[in-house]
Amino acid sequence: MIEIDLDTVVTALRGAGCVFAEEEAALLTGAASSPAELELLVAQRISGIPLEHLLGWAEFRGLRVAVGPGVFVPRQRTGFLVEQAVRLGRSGSGGTRVVVDLCCGCGALGLAAATELARNGIRVHLTASDIEPAAVACARRNLAPLSAHVYQGDLFDPLPAALAGHVDILIANTPYVPTPMIARMPPEARDHEPRYALDGGPDGLDIVRRVATEAAAWLAPGGSVLVESSEEQADSAMEIFARHGLTAFVRESEALYATAVIGMRRRDL
Template sequence: MAAGLVARLRSAGCVFAEDEAALLLDAARLPEAGAPDGVDGAALEALVARRVAGEPLEHVLGWAELAGRRWSVGPGVFVPRRRSELLVDVGAGLLPTGGTAGPPPVPAVVLDLCCGCGAVGGALLLAARAGGTAVELHASDLDPVATAHAVTNVGPLGGIVHTGDLFAPLPPGLRGRVDVLLCHAPYVPTGTLRTLPPEAREHEPVVALDGGDDGLDVVRRVAGEAAPWLAPGGSLLVEVGAGQVEAATAVMRAAGLTAAVVRGAAEDEPWDEPWDERAAPGPPTADGAGGLVVTGTLPR
């Protein structure tokens, strides 16, 4: 079955056909199924038909991997990209190391704005916990389809999910308390949306991709409203494309924040911009994701 499956995926244009075949077989494997290899043939056929028709692998599988963990995603939701692990790493490095007010330690406050399925904020919470830092996580997105996945992903970790436009749905009590404000907003310039790979263009919502004329419309709004929500010394972290660093840095400064740029190790390859991806996102393309983050820090 596997050889035929690989050939079918390859002829549909799946570059990592062997890896995808293994993941799809796994997804259709039922321990109790009567088939000799435990694979439910009808379930497998349904999954493969969706993939061959061009749906992102992650939507078909129902999960995407980020920071070594599987996060629930599905149709109509942005698929987290491995390059966003840089947001997690930079955010983890900026968290206060707890205990500032004596026992019990005050948890660090993380806000994942434009959270999509919530993977970035969830991964930061887990990284912080692994390092002994407790986190109060809030995740927020405009799209209720995305926040339904965020509830599945970060709810069990103790994260609180809000649905609405940027800061609007957040509790007022969060003002002035956010230590790390993660924001992977849409940042593809409107004019280049048509150059995105079909998997993104046809299967991810335009509100998750379209960042306006220069791609920074949402980033500009977030930076402009961030300061009253940040704790003294707190930071806003935005993911941008290589051609947007200068403009994003200026946006941070205009918002009264001290700007810095962090580049992921593999930034030069294999992609230049998210709208010019050479490789499909997802589990089989996990290596060398790179990434680019601009930070803006509020003075203490």
């Protein structure tokens, strides 16, 4: 640990608007190998670079996942989507689940879901995909211990055809910020995360519509697709799933300020 006046770092970060200045100061100090490196890290953080990009990792549901420049940082509220996926994965018979992490980013959701299902004695065959090369490289690093396959491409396009009709859990952390609202996002997200991972189109549901169009063809009978949305978008997202033959419902977490919209393929289809 380098010698540094931690109070000075905290003051600088707090002055830049960092809400958790004390925690961030401790993390940056621990990551720096010299006072000069710490000074650079603090300056970069003050400029708006996400803390996780500077550290090279993010904590998500108790796991440390690698992230880097140009890669979407998983939000803590999105852990609720994982909770719902695990709940669905625990139900039903059989000891193996086919899980797809679509729009996977760094692969945090698939990693967390597979890890938690494994703790319940359920084996997971995990596949992930993302359109961004930097995200795919990051996901391959994070998911390598699970022997997961990570593909680069647009939504379902790169997935192996053999998965069609066999996916038990499809987690799709689609972008859902309406285009007009992008300008109001915090600079660390707006300026340092890929636009495709944030912008959901005029009403925020463009990618949800695209996922819903193909989801039923990839899901196994009784399989489910899960997306995150805002509370205001939930009813519209449910209607989108229903129009494509899925039984749709919403789950909410007040504690995490999170909304999950779930579409389930009927078992008799």
